[in-house]
Amino acid sequence: MNGDDDTLMQHIRSGNTQRFGSLAERHGHQLMLFVGRIVSQREDAEDVVQNAFVAAYEHLNDYDPERASVQTWLQRIAYHEALRHLRRSKRQMVPLEVTGDVPDELPETTTAEQLDEAIRQLQPEDQMLLQLYYFDRRALKDIAYIMGATTDTLTREVSRLGSRMHRIRQRLRVILTRMNNE
Amino acid sequence: MNKEEQLFHEALQRQNDRLARRMRLSEDFNDRLMQRIGGQKLRRRRRWYYVAVGAVAASVLLMVVLGPRTEQRKSLPVAVNVQPARKVVKVRPLAVGPKEGREEAVQQAPVTRERPSRRDVEAEITQPVNPPVQHPIDANLHYTADVAPADTSLSPVLMDEFIRKLAAYNGVKPEASDCTVDSTHAGMVCTAYVFPDTKEVDVFERLLLAAIAYDDTTPGYLFNYSHQQFFFTMNDLHTQRTHLWIAERVAGGRILLYTANSPIGAEMSSECFQMYRNKLNNTINLKMTEL
Structure with a gap:
């Protein structure tokens, strides 16, 4: 997959932009599930994935195969698009605070x-x-x-x-x- | 996999199963995407425009930040070390002992230089040979001197620094706010400035130029600007703090500029700003009533 992705990226970067559709087909569904972990509404999640692909297209030259696979690179872009969406939707920020006694382990009976x-x-x-x-x-x-x-x-x-x-x-x-x- | 990891895996599996049922791409997803990408050439040009504007803004920001400091430096007395020029025609390799042999460069072949003319020697004598020995201590020098070449992101602290300097230059005193709306705002540091709303000071324009120097991919980046209000926020991952700047035109031909920062993820509403603004407006109203 990585090798195929890298070859695909080379084609796209060299000007064969129609191949970007193949990249989106290959990673679209997986990216949708990924974004769905943060953005709960299906339509919103789809918009975020689409924006992520557009951003990826705009920053094709930023992709560095030495640092990450194409999938991880797309996830990075999608993650930040999803956070941007949350900020725009004025989600209330709840600080992660732990107060009181904290048990050492999960309760024995946890399912x-x-x-x-x-x-x-x-x-x-x-x-x-x-x-x-x-x-x-x-x-x-x-x-x-x-x-x-x-x-x-x-x-x-x-x-x-x-x-x-x-x-x-x-x-x-x-x-x-x-x-x-x- | 231990028991806890197994439990996490099962719980997350349930979530992913639910997602798989709900999160499906529309049939026309790819068509719409390719349509959007087809129109990207124009957007790219616009992006370059923004990059150019950003670069200009960054230069202006640097000039504004460093400008007054240069002036300050000029006015400080500088120790000048003048040494008489020597007429050295040949530089011979030094006989360096093992303790003194620090640099290989010293042990090079003899270099023949042209004999300097009398005019050159005189010119050399009248000019300081060494650069100023002592520099005034500059807490902000690291912004220009020690920035790693790979790190092109601007620190949000620079924005605060810029505002501080802008205020000092215009004789506006910062007012540290002790605003604590409730315990959720603990750790929040706020400062308020009241600028005159004049063309000379031009606070909005300057803030806008400073803000657009930042990359919109900066974590937590949110920027909004209108004739009435300037709103800018972003996160500093180095210090793990969220920074917020709000400027608003208020009654009495003034601009209230409010800066705040608090730990990332902590509650940071604009309530303190609103309280301060109300206080300011009330003061104006009272004065008007007295008149």
Whole structure:
């Protein structure tokens, strides 16, 4: 896939812009699912994906195969388009704060359904982080790239992601404990 | 995979299953996309226009920021170290001991130079040989001196610095606000400036020029501008803070410029700005009533 993508990118960059349609066909669906993790309305998510492809087209020369695959590069663009959409829709910012006693582990009796519900109470960006880490099993380096780290800031961002993951897990424990007590 | 990871995977699997059922692209997605891309040539030209304007704005910003400092530097006494010129015709390699041999460059073949004319020697004597030894301490020098070449992004702090200088130049005093709407605004740092709304100061135009120097891909970037209000916000990932600037034309021919920053993700509403603006307007109304 990577090799095919890179060849496709070379064609597009050399002026064969019609091949961009093939790139969109190849990655459109996967990108839609990716964006859907942040933008819940289908129509909005589709707009975001479309904007992401247009932005990718405008910045074709920014793609560096040494840094990331085409898929990861597209995800990076789509992620920021999705965040821009959230900002435009004036989503209320809820700080990720953990107060009170934090249990060391998830409650013993936690089920996947409960955890699913608890995750949905997190900020979309944090849900995305969990998806990329636990479900897609992406390396923190890749996640940091998707979330906007540059070559210079990559190491620092990776370490920040580690501590952010820690806080998200803490918050989930608090939410689940509260849910169990109710 | 341990138990917790397994649980996370199952929970996220449920979410992805729901997404797979709902999130489908429309049949005409690709057609619409290709149509939009077909019209991109024009947009590209416009983008270059914005890049050019941005470059000009960045230059103006740098001139405004560095200009007064250069003036300041000129007025400071500078120690000038004048050394008499020496008539050296041949430079011979130095006999360097092991302790002194720091640079290979010293141990090079003899270099023959042309004998300097009398006029050259006199000119050399009258001019300082070494550059000024002592520079005034400049807290902002790192913006120009130590920026890594690869990092082309402007720090949001520059915007604050620009505003501070603009205010100082026009004799406007910053007023640090202790506004705390509620506990969710903890960690928020606010400053307010009240500028005269005159063509000479031209706050809106200057802010606009400074703002467009920033790349719109900067995290948290949101920029809005009208005749009445200027609104600009973005995140600084280095300091993990969100910066906000609001300027608004208020009663009495003035412009209220409000700057704030708080940790990224923390609550940062414009409530403090509104409170300050109301206070300002009330002061005007009271004065009018007194008159």
